[in-house]
Amino acid sequence: MARISNEQLKQLVEAAIFVADEPISAERLQETVLLDLKVSQKRLKAILDELQLDYRPRGVQLIKVASGYRFQSMDSLAPWLSKLWQEQAPRYSRALLETLALIAYRQPITRGEIEDVRGVSVSTHIIKTLSERGWIKVVGHKEVPGRPALYATTKAFLDYFSLGHLDELPSELDFTALADTVVPDGQIKPDSEELH
Amino acid sequence: MARISNEQLKQLVEAAIFVADEPISAERLQETVLLDLKVSQKRLKAILDELQLDYRPRGVQLIKVASGYRFQSMDSLAPWLSKLWQEQAPRYSRALLETLALIAYRQPITRGEIEDVRGVSVSTHIIKTLSERGWIKVVGHKEVPGRPALYATTKAFLDYFSLGHLDELPSELDFTALADTVVPDGQIKPDSEELH
Amino acid sequence: MSEPQDTQNDNLTRAPVQQPLPLAFVHGEAFLERPEDLYIPPDALEVILESFEGPLDLLLYLIRKQKFDIASLPVLQITRQYMEYVEVMKDLKLELAGEYLLMAAILAEIKSRVLLPKRADAPEDEEDPRAELIRRLREYEAIKQAAQELDSLPRQERDFFLAAAQTSENCQPIRILPTVTLQELVLSFQDVLTRAAAFEHHHIKREALSTRERMSAILERLEGEAQFVAFQALFTVEEGRAGVVVTFLAVLELVKESLIELVQAAPYTQIHVKACQPLEDAYGTDLE
Numbered sequence: 300m301a302r303i304s305n306e307q308l309k310q311l312v313e314a315a316i317f318v319a320d321e322p323i324s325a326e327r328l329q330e331t332v333l334l335d336l337k338v339s340q341k342r343l344k345a346i347l348d349e350l351q352l353d354y355r356p357r358g359v360q361l362i363k364v365a366s367g368y369r370f371q372s373m374d375s376l377a378p379w380l381s382k383l384w385q386e387q388a389p390r391y392s393r394a395l396l397e398t399l400a401l402i403a404y405r406q407p408i409t410r411g412e413i414e415d416v417r418g419v420s421v422s423t424h425i426i427k428t429l430s431e432r433g434w435i436k437v438v439g440h441k442e443v444p445g446r447p448a449l450y451a452t453t454k455a456f457l458d459y460f461s462l463g464h465l466d467e468l469p470s471e472l473d474f475t476a477l478a479d480t481v482v483p484d485g486q487i488k489p490d491s492e493e494l495h
Numbered sequence: 496m497a498r499i500s501n502e503q504l505k506q507l508v509e510a511a512i513f514v515a516d517e518p519i520s521a522e523r524l525q526e527t528v529l530l531d532l533k534v535s536q537k538r539l540k541a542i543l544d545e546l547q548l549d550y551r552p553r554g555v556q557l558i559k560v561a562s563g564y565r566f567q568s569m570d571s572l573a574p575w576l577s578k579l580w581q582e583q584a585p586r587y588s589r590a591l592l593e594t595l596a597l598i599a600y601r602q603p604i605t606r607g608e609i610e611d612v613r614g615v616s617v618s619t620h621i622i623k624t625l626s627e628r629g630w631i632k633v634v635g636h637k638e639v640p641g642r643p644a645l646y647a648t649t650k651a652f653l654d655y656f657s658l659g660h661l662d663e664l665p666s667e668l669d670f671t672a673l674a675d676t677v678v679p680d681g682q683i684k685p686d687s688e689e690l691h
Numbered sequence: 692m693s694e695p696q697d698t699q700n701d702n703l704t705r706a707p708v709q710q711p712l713p714l715a716f717v718h719g720e721a722f723l724e725r726p727e728d729l730y731i732p733p734d735a736l737e738v739i740l741e742s743f744e745g746p747l748d749l750l751l752y753l754i755r756k757q758k759f760d761i762a763s764l765p766v767l768q769i770t771r772q773y774m775e776y777v778e779v780m781k782d783l784k785l786e787l788a789g790e791y792l793l794m795a796a797i798l799a800e801i802k803s804r805v806l807l808p809k810r811a812d813a814p815e816d817e818e819d820p821r822a823e824l825i826r827r828l829r830e831y832e833a834i835k836q837a838a839q840e841l842d843s844l845p846r847q848e849r850d851f852f853l854a855a856a857q858t859s860e861n862c863q864p865i866r867i868l869p870t871v872t873l874q875e876l877v878l879s880f881q882d883v884l885t886r887a888a889a890f891e892h893h894h895i896k897r898e899a900l901s902t903r904e905r906m907s908a909i910l911e912r913l914e915g916e917a918q919f920v921a922f923q924a925l926f927t928v929e930e931g932r933a934g935v936v937v938t939f940l941a942v943l944e945l946v947k948e949s950l951i952e953l954v955q956a957a958p959y960t961q962i963h964v965k966a967c968q969p970l971e972d973a974y975g976t977d978l979e
Contacts, residue, residue, distance in 0.1 A: 306552075311575055314554030314568040317513075317856035319579055331578040356502075358510030359854040370854035372510040377850050379507055382527040383515055388849035393744055396838035404837055416830055419745030419790050460844045461851065469840040513854035555856040566856035573862040580864035587869050589879065595871075596880035602907045603950070612887050628868060635910035638949050638967040645950070647907030656873045661904035665877050 303336050309346050316350075316361070316368050322458060324367035365457035365464065395425050399434065403456070403468060407438050407449035426450075434459065499532050505542050512546075512557065512564050520563035591621045598631050599652070599664060603645035605637050622646075630655065740780055746794035747831040749776060754828070761828050764821045766805050770798040797824065905941035910950060910966065919954060919963030 303311070315332045316323055325343055333343070347368060351361045359370045372380055381388065391399075398421055401413045413421050429435045434456035440446040452465070462468065499507070511528045512519055521539055529539070543564060547557045555566045568576055594617055597609045609617050625631045630652040633644040648661065658664065743749045751761075753772050759765055777791055804820035819825075845851055909925055926938050942964070945951045954963045 310552075310554035310569060311572055312554070314572050314576060314856070315579060317555050317566065317854065318568050318576055318858045318862075323579075331581065332575045334578060336575075356506075358506030358508070359513045370513065371847075371851045372514050372854055373506060374845050374850050376507055376510050377852075379528045379532075380510060380514055380852055381849075382530060383511060383519075388846070391842070393835075393838060396842050397744065397834055400837040400841050401834055403841070404834070416827075416834055417745055418747035418794070418827070418831060459847045460841070461847070462844075469837065469844075510852075510854065513856070514852035568856060568858050568862065570859045570861055573859055576858055576862050577865045581867055582864060583867045584869055587871060589882075592871065592875055592879040593883045596876050597883060599876065600880050600903075602903050603910055612883055614886065632911075634907045635914050635950060635966055645907075645910060647904075647911070655871075656876070658873075660901065662901040665873070 303338065305346070308336075308338060308342070309350060312343070312346050313350055317370055319369075322364050322367035322369040327367065362461060363463055364461055365454040369458075371461070394422070395428060398425050399429060399452075399456075402429075402435050402450045403452050403465070406451040408451075409441050409447040409449055411447055432459075499534065501542070504532075504534060504538070505546060508539070508542055509546055513566055515565075518560050518563035518565040523563065587624075588621075590615070590618070591624060594621050595625055595630065598625070598646045599648050599661070602647040602661075603634050604647075605643040605645055607643055740776070740783070744835075746773075746791050747828060748835070749773065749791075750794070751828055751832055751835070761832065762825055764825055764828075766798065766802050766821060770802050773798055901937050902940045902944060905937050906945055906950075909938070909941055909945060909964075913951060913964065913966040916966070919965045922953070922962035922964050925964065 311332055312328060315328060325340065325347070328343065329338070329340075347361070354361045354370070357373075358376060359372055362369060362371055397417055398413055401416055402408055405412070405416075410421050410426065426435075432455075433453055435450050436453050437448040438451040439449045441449055457463065457465065457467075507528055508524060511524060521536065521543070524539065525534070525536075543557070550557045550566070553569075554572060555568055557564060557566055590613075593613055594609055597612060598604055601608070601612075606617050606622065622631075628651075629649060631646050632649050634647040635645045636642040637645055653659070653661065656664075743752065750769065750773060753769055753776075754761055754764070757768075759769075774795060777795055780791065801820045801824060847853065912925065913920060922942075925942065926935055930938075942951070942953075946953060949967060952965055952967055954965070955961070
């Protein structure tokens with residue numbers, strides 16, 4: 300089959316996203332299910348947009364996250380759907396969330412730099428939990444004595460929080476601006492370098 | 496929420512089937528996501544029927560299996576969806592290629608005869624691999640003790656190597672040229688992608 | 692103070708600002724102003740104190756509690772309150788992290804610099820002694836807020852779940868089989884011949900491949916035929932003279948190798964062909 304009708308294409312793309320083991324990108328669709336079908340990027344994008352619209356009123360939605368497209372349940376259904384599982388969704392401590400936020404906003408960052416901002420030591424347990432969840436990874440080492448590891452967030456982190464890009468995180472400008480408003484007439488300059 | 500609209504109910508049931516880890520029965524829906532929602536069995540059944548209809552033209556279908564409802568991809572999409580799980584098989588061993596060559600050039604031939612020429616035993620695995628690939632088949636049995644199978648190459652073998660007949664295989668006279676790895680102009684095409 | 696475990700203390704670690712409800716009755720201001728007047732079960736107090744994420748968090752709490760501006764950092768007041776806390780921690784023999792004591796030293800140092808009368812010859816642009824601490828407090832507050840926002844983002848397993856469908860039963864993973872070139876095949880055969888030549892007793896002679904192919908074809912044709920097949924049925928007239936010769940040679944070769952038998956009832960009558968039958972159970976079962 301070298302040509303495929305729009306109807307068939309939509310069914311194929313829809314089924315592929317549903318059965319794939321992880322979010323699937325347009326590129327991977329082309330390399331796998333659409334191989335030999337001669338579907339242009341533009342046509343594929345139009346089909347994906349159509350699917351997104353088709354599912355808008357449904358219980359599951361087509362979402363684009365960092366590593367590709369996936370279907371996920373409507374946010375508003377969570378209280379009922381969570382009854383399908385015995386355990387509650389994991390909750391995360393402030394220490395873990397602050398560490399994760401620092402890595403997300405200031406990456407790449409060393410453990411020492413995280414500790415400087417938080418004013419306390421970062422437990423190995425937290426770094427381990429974040430790594431095991433696949434949310435952070437070591438992307439290099441800082442060329443200072445001890446060559447500490449530099450941490451960054453992963454696509455899996457963005458996927459978990461349903462984000463497409465790092466810049467979809469709640470804007471850092473928001474709290475930089477907030478900080479600016481409390482500076483009394485130029486006496487103390489916000490160290491903007493550090494905030495970015 | 497003690498009452499739920501039909502639209503909401505459909506979204507909830509649809510999402511529950513999609514996010515559940517295994518097929519989900521009407522009973523289990525009642526015990527989990529529909530708990531406290533006072534949905535009659537009849538109403539639930541009607542919603543499930545509606546969903547089944549909704550999805551009939553789509554790439555995934557709502558089907559009922561022994562343990563409950565689940566969504567699964569349309570049967571007809573299988574050949575394309577299979578490509579999501581492509582894996583590259585390891586290259587063939589020298590023993591396999593020699594066995595195939597002997598079957599091609601000396602057919603019909605028994606396993607014992609192949610072993611005589613190669614001076615080593617031929618593993619069952621090799622015969623199995625070649626049979627599964629559809630390149631060799633048993634064409635008879637030799638009337639000697641044990642009645643060993645006689646192997647020959649198949650039409651699929653000829654097709655794979657773009658040969659019309661077996662005697663289009665290069666003759667031993669051509670071998671000297673081949674040994675110099677000089678491919679005679681256009682006579683022997685190195686296998687390319689098109690052959691798949 | 693070591694950081695609290697991630698999961699167990701979760702409610703508690705958020706306590707002071709985020710979720711006032713569960714602990715509202717214990718971390719009131721009264722306790723902070725006059726700790727000696729207010730009975731707080733030691734366990735609860737410990738929980739409150741452990742809920743701070745460090746000295747910056749505690750300072751921020753003290754500032755926000757009294758609705759001060761971070762930038763105006765009232766060092767005298769804040770230092771006094773901070774020290775009270777640290778004393779309580781010491782009294783309770785909490786494992787007091789070095790960071791809290793270090794902060795106490797920093798506050799004391801700033802306090803002394805603020806209290807010192809400004810010297811007449813001090814340079815105009817001398818930095819505010821509080822500047823560095825204020826910068827750190829604001830930076831920490833920004834991250835604390837970011838963490839809260841992160842926590843409120845829609846999150847897998849809590850706010851949404853992944854939707855998946857099964858593949859239909861006829862959907863099998865595709866295995867990409869290795870490619871083999873004709874050249875590889877021919878070279879393999881040559882390797883075998885070269886090796887076989889080393890053994891004296893093998894004489895691999897050239898044979899017309901078309902004959903061997905036809906031998907396979909005839910065997911295949913006869914396989915499964917219980918009855919004799921007419922000799923003529925093996926020939927295809929369309930193949931012409933060459934085809935007939937090849938078939939004939941193949942039949943002779945097969946007879947020679949005892950793979951088929953020929954039967955002719957009487958001279959000039961129909962010749963019949965049949966694959967050789969096993970002598971009943973004479974050779975045991977078929978190994979293949």
